[in-house]
Amino acid sequence: MLRGTEKTIAGQTLDQSGAGAAAPMSREGVDHALRTLRDERDRIAASLIELEQHDGGRLLKGARLTGETWRRWEEAQARLATLWRLFDAYQRVLETARELRERSSRLDAATLTELSGLLSGTSVELPDGEIPLEHRTLLGPQERRITLDEAVAMMSDAYEFVAGEIAAADAAWSALLQPLEDAEESWRRTARLAHSLDGTRHPELDRVGRELTALGRLIRTDPLSLVKDGRADTARLDRVCAILTTLGDELAGVARMREDYAELVARVTTSIEEIEETERRAHDAYATALAKIHAPRLPVPSQGLGTALRDRLAALERLREAGRWVEMAGRFAELERAVEDALERARSDLRLSAGLLDRRGELRGRLEAYRAKAARLGLAEDEQLTVLYGEAREVLWTAPCDLRRATAVLAEYQRAIRACESETGTRR
Numbered sequence: 001m002l003r004g005t006e007k008t009i010a011g012q013t014l015d016q017s018g019a020g021a022a023a024p025m026s027r028e029g030v031d032h033a034l035r036t037l038r039d040e041r042d043r044i045a046a047s048l049i050e051l052e053q054h055d056g057g058r059l060l061k062g063a064r065l066t067g068e069t070w071r072r073w074e075e076a077q078a079r080l081a082t083l084w085r086l087f088d089a090y091q092r093v094l095e096t097a098r099e100l101r102e103r104s105s106r107l108d109a110a111t112l113t114e115l116s117g118l119l120s121g122t123s124v125e126l127p128d129g130e131i132p133l134e135h136r137t138l139l140g141p142q143e144r145r146i147t148l149d150e151a152v153a154m155m156s157d158a159y160e161f162v163a164g165e166i167a168a169a170d171a172a173w174s175a176l177l178q179p180l181e182d183a184e185e186s187w188r189r190t191a192r193l194a195h196s197l198d199g200t201r202h203p204e205l206d207r208v209g210r211e212l213t214a215l216g217r218l219i220r221t222d223p224l225s226l227v228k229d230g231r232a233d234t235a236r237l238d239r240v241c242a243i244l245t246t247l248g249d250e251l252a253g254v255a256r257m258r259e260d261y262a263e264l265v266a267r268v269t270t271s272i273e274e275i276e277e278t279e280r281r282a283h284d285a286y287a288t289a290l291a292k293i294h295a296p297r298l299p300v301p302s303q304g305l306g307t308a309l310r311d312r313l314a315a316l317e318r319l320r321e322a323g324r325w326v327e328m329a330g331r332f333a334e335l336e337r338a339v340e341d342a343l344e345r346a347r348s349d350l351r352l353s354a355g356l357l358d359r360r361g362e363l364r365g366r367l368e369a370y371r372a373k374a375a376r377l378g379l380a381e382d383e384q385l386t387v388l389y390g391e392a393r394e395v396l397w398t399a400p401c402d403l404r405r406a407t408a409v410l411a412e413y414q415r416a417i418r419a420c421e422s423e424t425g426t427r428r
Contacts, residue, residue, distance in 0.1 A: 024116040027107050033119045034101060037094055037148060044087060044155065051080075051163060056170025067222035069169060076165040083158040085127040090151045093123045124151040172223035175232035180219050183241050187212055190248045197254050197325040208243050215240065254329040261320065264332070268313060271339045276306035278346035285353035293356045294400040301349035305342040309335070356403065363406050364396050370414055379420050388413040 025033065051057065060073050097118040100111065107115070117123060122145040146154070187209055194202040215236060218225065226233050257264060282301040289296045312335050319328040367389070374385050392409040395402055 024109065024113040025119065027112065030101060030107070030112065030115045030119065034094075034097060037119065038098075040152070041091060041094055044090075044152070047159065048084070048087065051159065051166070054163075054166055054170070056166040056173070059173060060166065060169055063221060065221055067225050069222045069224040072165050072224060073169070076162045079158045080162045082127055083155050083162065086124070086151055086155050086158070089124050089127070090148060090155070093118055093148060119148065122147055124148060168227065169223055172227050172232045173219075176219045176223055176226065176234065176237065179234060179237055179241070180216055183212060183237060183244060184216065186241070186244045186248065190244060190251060193248070193251045193255065194326065197251060197258065198327070199323055202247075202326065204243075205247055208240060208247070212240055250329075251326070254325050257329050257332065258325050265313070268336065268339055271343060272306050272309045272313070275309065275339070275343050275346050278343065278350055279303060279305060282346055282349035282353055285350055285357065289353045289356045290400075292399050292401055293360065294402040296353075296356055298352055298356070299349075301353065302342075302345055305346060309339055309342060312338070359403055360396065360401050360406070363403070363410055367392050367396060367410055367413070370410070370417055374417050374420075377417070377421055377424065379417065379424075382420060385413070385416055385420065388416055 060069075060076075065073055097115055100115055100118070101107070104111070124146050126144045126146060187205070191202070191205055191209070194205055219237075223232070226236075279302065283303070286298060286301050289298055312331075316328055316331055316335065319325075319331065371389055374380060374382070374389075379385055388409065392406060392413050395406040395409055
């Protein structure tokens with residue numbers, strides 16, 4: 001506030017209408033009131049100059065405002081203009097009182113009465129725009145006067161309103177302009193990187209650029225439209241920054257891929273060669289399983305995965321030669337995923353076919369292990385065990401091998417050995 005509204009000056013009481021009291025001031029009272037009011041005027045003038053020079057106010061005056069900010073600043077400027085007119089009227093009264101007081105060192109009763117009216121009565125003429133409707137007529141506003149204290153109170157209200165609007169806009173710009181400028185610089189940096197990688201426009205980056213341009217226009221011309229609950233809402237700007245960060249990271253990855261391209265191609269080529277080798281082994285194992293295993297029920301292994309992947313790698317090389325790195329990065333990532341999937345599929349095919357042959361080998365090993373155990377127990381000549389061993393061996397060493405039957409016979413042979421072992425232990 002400019003200063004608190006006072007209801008007394010130099011001991012002179014004001015009635016509800018603001019008119020001065022009947023009794024005039026003394027000479028000492030007049031001099032004291034003049035000193036006090038001149039000091040008050042100087043403080044008011046300093047506050048008004050400071051308000052005019054505020055950085056936020058300068059920004060508002062220099063900006064092409066729109067929307068909510070334009071509406072509020074127009075109202076603030078109107079209040080500021082009224083404030084200055086009131087201050088001029090206020091000063092004129094003080095200047096008149098000063099000149100009247102300086103005419104003579106001795107003041108007669110009439111002069112004291114006139115000074116008292118100026119200093120404590122309704123001596124300040126309101127500007128036309130400040131006269132309420134009820135005090136106007138068909139012919140226009142009628143003159144209305146207020147006391148110096150009432151003028152200060154009106155100026156204080158106007159000052160607080162204008163200062164509040166300037167502070168609100170300044171706070172909004174402080175919260176939004178620097179992040180906006182950072183985002184704009186990030187977009188320019190990302191756009192330069194994208195152009196260096198591809199030489200063409202990046203659709204998503206273009207979309208973000210349009211959004212950032214619209215947001216920048218709004219922030220610079222109507223920052224108060226983005227204020228919610230007294231704080232600048234940065235959600236929209238935060239989303240743009242997040243997208244720019246993601247795009248920047250992606251393009252930086254493309255740049256790294258460009259630098260490491262030869263190494264990446266060599267790695268993918270090695271993986272494709274492994275796929276081709278695994279496919280070959282899977283087909284060999286599949287053919288062997290068909291010949292050696294009875295009713296294997298195996299799916300036909302995949303074929304030609306490596307060849308297809310080599311074709312895709314060759315197509316990427318054409319993109320590289322054309323300098324289309326951004327497009328190539330996405331396709332290269334897809335190729336890497338396809339290579340991983342193909343390698344896992346080829347390995348799965350190999351595991352399926354080789355697994356049956358491994359199962360046969362495992363059953364053979366277990367059969368010989370059980371036979372060795374029977375020999376240690378002195379059961380090598382046991383007729384039942386000899387028959388079961390022969391049956392199991394015939395199944396396991398006959399092509400195609402019936403793994404289910406071999407498993408059942410081997411289990412029967414194992415149970416017979418255990419039964420004989422238990423019987424021998426009981427006799428002992």
